[in-house]
Amino acid sequence: MISTPRGLNKWWTLDAEGAPEKGERYRFFFAEEYDWAGIITKVEVEDYIEWEMIDCDEDWDGTIVGFELSPSEKGTHVNFYHKNWKSDNDHFRTSSYCWATYLRLLKRYIEHDEFVPYDHRDNA
16 A cells, blocks of 8 residues: 555555665656656565655655654554644644645545545645
8 A cells, every 4th residue: 555556556656656666766656737746765565665755745845754654562553653844834733734635535445445546635
């Protein structure tokens, strides 16, 4: 769900492309004006993945998006981060809100097999 294009398309991207291997380029397509990319800086498919964002909005450029998974008594603990922002501007605040929404969709998909089509995610 967090390291493959197929998984990312279930809750975050409209269309992702890439292979979960260090140094690989991932395409994160949301719309024509949001056709972004990131380079995998670290990955162990069952445990973690991290991208440095490139070819994206100026505010996201150089930021690091990552997930770390660890076992817990109730299943799997997911640690998400989006770091190295240049400032806490309006886009930082908007992105933080959007991440909360997307992570909620990820949780709903994993726990309840509930898929929300991309066009409906803003209102889910």
